[in-house]
Amino acid sequence: MTLFELLSHSPAALVGLVFIVGLLIGSFLNVVIYRLPKMMEQAWQQEARSMLALPEEPPATHFNLVAPRSACPHCGHQIRWYENIPVVSWLALRGKCSACGGKIAVRYPLVELATALISALAAWHFGYGPWLLAVLFACWALVALAMIDFDTTLLPDSITYPLLWVGLMAAWAGISPVSLQDAVMGAAAGYLALWSVYWAFKLLTGKEGMGYGDFKLLATLGAWLGWQLLPLVILLSSVVGAVVGGLLLATGGVKRDQGIPFGPYLAGAGLIALLWGQAIVDTYLGMMQF
Template sequence: MQAVLSSLAALPPAFLIVAAGVVGLMVGSFLNVVIHRLPKMMEYDEANYIAEIRGEPLPHPERYNLMVPRSACPKCGHQIAPWENIPVISYLFLRGRCKACKTPIGIRYPLVELITAALSALAMWHFGPTAQALAAIVMTWSLVALFMIDADTQLLPDQITLPLLWLGLLLNLQGLFAPLADAVIGAAAGYLLLWSVYWLYKLVRGREGMGHGDFKLMAALGAWFGWQALPALILMSSVVGAVLGGAMLVFRRKSSDTTFPFGPYIVGAGLIVLFFGADVLPLTLVAGH
């Protein structure tokens, strides 16, 4: 690892930032697949498991994972050629439409690619050619996927949150972002804080206020940044969630019983702490007033 970092340090900073952005574009294209398919994979696996327990035929016997089957247009079934998967460029070349049936392709696909590229480049610019930069880039990729999946389905898959948690603890064996003791306490406290809020809300209101995936995501961020960052993470995610949730209730005429995913707000708070540190807490308190 040290040899790799030394080689990176010898390269011009501008080149490293651009290279991180290009890699981010390619990873963003793959994240679009993860965002679309991972929830379906979870649904199919659960349905197959239940059918197997009951001795019934499997409802989804076909292979379905991140690689199989090939990506295709949901409208006409046109299989996506490799050149049609070139990040951003293929979307512009196709003018945002399927090559075969001209059905519009959602703008979210190039946006995910561009956001992933921007965050990757920002991490390289912010941390420089260090192990922190490489770790931060991987973290931003995970958080982009979690943000979009939770916004779509109100799910935060264990397949992403748990590896993110363990990776944070492993990285902090060397104190990359926080001392190991602070990271371990942060993981436990992050989980228990939202777990306590969940049960308190359920006792008072008689229904669930958040999902268990939120506990695991907060635990993962605690493992990365240490327990000291938890007040900033919780306050920022709560303030943003309250403001945006209230706005949606007003402008979209939703009822007060409408459920909103909390994960995207935790993700936003995590990105702020990653790039600005937990010292943003005083600014958050001022904004809250």
């Protein structure tokens, strides 16, 4: 029996393998979450210097997603391969650098574990097939977008646009349960929905209530889910965002005039809708019939 036959006939093997792959992808996502905003900032600085006709200044070191090697932020110790095993190495090192004893943030193993659990849940829910590969890509991209927006209030186009096109191509190829027509309508409706809210809020208050990245992310979710599930995504993200935002204001976590990123709530609602959206809608409609 080949590996593909095993995965197609054994849900346990599929879930287990996807969990391990999810751990490895989660480790890579930690790199993306930390480095991509810095790479974007370097690109913006170079563009600004070019527009102002200033001489370009090459970066002090070659910096991208693969170079330089990961290192301790406290002492610069380069992380060895056996110190970079997802979750396991952090536990073995007790959350400290092996060279200087500086603390390693617990968010790194949490991102790895969350990515693995979400991936395994998707494998258990959808089973073996091409749609699972597409959904895994969506899950990983949404985790990265949520964390980057949480840290920087940025939703990089370099992640959002590929995710949008994969959703549309999956619908075009017949892999997605969403038709191409519904996917295109979902992308358009998702963008226009938040664009309308943005301008209504700006006209009423003179302030910007959200960024254009939020429009693009909801458009992307519309391409994956279809226009029919967009109300559910908006409702889930708004309710959770209002609750969390209220708690942060009440506890002093943020100031009243401080912006709160909406991307993590959109991404979380999108993941829920991707896995259980239709079941949630069907359950609600069934309850409304009584």
